[in-house]
Amino acid sequence: MKLASLKHGRDGRLIVVSRDLKFYASAESVAPTMQYALDNWDAVFPGLNQIYEELNRVGGDALDQNKLGAPLPRSYQYLDGAAYVSHIKRNRAARGESLPSDFLEKPMVYQGISHGFMGWNETVHLPSDDLGIDFEAEIAAVTGDVPMGVSAEDATKHIRLFVLLNDISLRAIIPGELKRTFGFLTGKPASSLGPIAVTPDELGQLWDGRLVSGTMRTWVRGEKFGEIETGQDTPFHYGHLIAHVAQTRAFEPGSLVGLGTVSNEDSSRGFGCVGEARALETIEQGSPKTPLLKFGERVRMEHFDRDGNSVFGAIEQTFAVAAEVTKSAA
Incomplete structure (x- = not known):
């Protein structure tokens, strides 16, 4: 459905x-x-x-x-992970950092803004394009009631829907926030959801009860940027993230859970965000070459099944200065 x-x-x-x-x-x-x-x-x-x-x-x-608009404009909880190893590995290596020693033992998850999800084609308004604007292509699960203490194996039974997600990030802010060891905050503004929410059974063979397979295609400034297989290159599935958080809390219906920016070990498949491309450029060439996003520039992401059909519709957005900032400047 x-x-x-x-x-x-x-x-x-x-x-x-x-x-x-x-x-x-x-x-x-x-x-x-x-x-x-x-x-x-x-x-x-x-x-x-x-x-x-x-x-x-x-x-x-x-x-x-x-x-x-967004299928679920206001959510009770938005949890986002960093489950694709190549994404987190490249970004940390570019900063001279290694993976946490327990990275493969338990997932990395943070809690973001759960209200005000933007629609698939809404302009993203931000204070300045000097903040290091980036997109992040993801597929998020939407849960029903999830009991505290649920196992990873049983957790996926509580998934009701899947949606396309653009987890917008501000790269100039994030490193400083993380160094303070209190997590993301101002570096993660409101995110966007794709137009169509899909039940797990509707995905057919794309859904194996753990991960959603298919091809995530991304475009930046009108140029193809990624063609990523979403059902591979992660040691964690949705059940792992749900169970990790549910150790100490139950979930209300309408909780969103993302695995993080989709990424493949094979970098020839491209990227689900500009930051990862810049990280790999830093590792291989000593400095980033691909610019982050500026006001007026466009990104697009869309997930396709094996027959080339769009699964969730697309997210296509441009970026502009927030009206409040414009008024203040005047």
């Missing part, structure tokens, strides 16, 4: 989207919002699925993705 949210107020209006992303139907008679659906998943799933089957059989209203 594929779901999305029309732009409306803070939480949007839930709709069901056809498999080919061409049509939609209102879900209002079953669940008015995505959060309502997640809170009442077992009760509403049959009704939503009936709408989905009918939509795929006879069609519906034409879908205009420009009218879609």
Whole structure:
């Protein structure tokens, strides 16, 4: 099943989207919002699925993705990891740092902003483009209720949906924050979600109960930047991250869990963020060559199945100065 949210107020209006992303139907008679659906998943799933089957059989209203916001604009919890080894290894090596000694024993996870997820094509407004603007291409799981103490093997049973995620990062701020050993904060502004949320069963063979396979393609400033296999090169899966955090807390429905920037050991496949490309350039050439993003520049990411079909729709965004900063300058 594929779901999305029309732009409306803070939480949007839930709709069901056809498999080919061409049509939609209102879900209002079953669940008015995505959060309502997640809170009442077992009760509403049959009704939503009936709408989905009918939509795929006879069609519906034409879908205009420009009218879609984030599928889940406000989340109870956003947890993001660094599970792809090549990504964290390259970034740390460029800073003259090694991997933590226990890196392969337990996942690295931080908690980011869980409110105000931007839609797939919203302009990203920031105070300055001297902050080292970067994108990070990810696939995030959306959970239902998760009990405290759940095992990694059982944790994935609580995943309700998957979404495309742009974890926006400010590279000029992050190193200083990490050196203070209190984690990310101002270096991680609000993130963006792709337009379509997809249930695990809808992914078919792309979902093996642990990882989502397929090809993540990225473009920076109109040029292809990455073509990354998402289901490999990580020792951790979604269940590991969920179970790691659930050691001391239960999850509310609508918690987002990302594995971090997708990355392959084979660097010829490109990159899921500019920072990793710069890190590899620093390692191999002594200094970074690829510039970070400036206002007016565009990034795009899209995940494809084995037949070349878009799974979650795309995220395509430009960057601009925040209105508040413009007013202050005036």
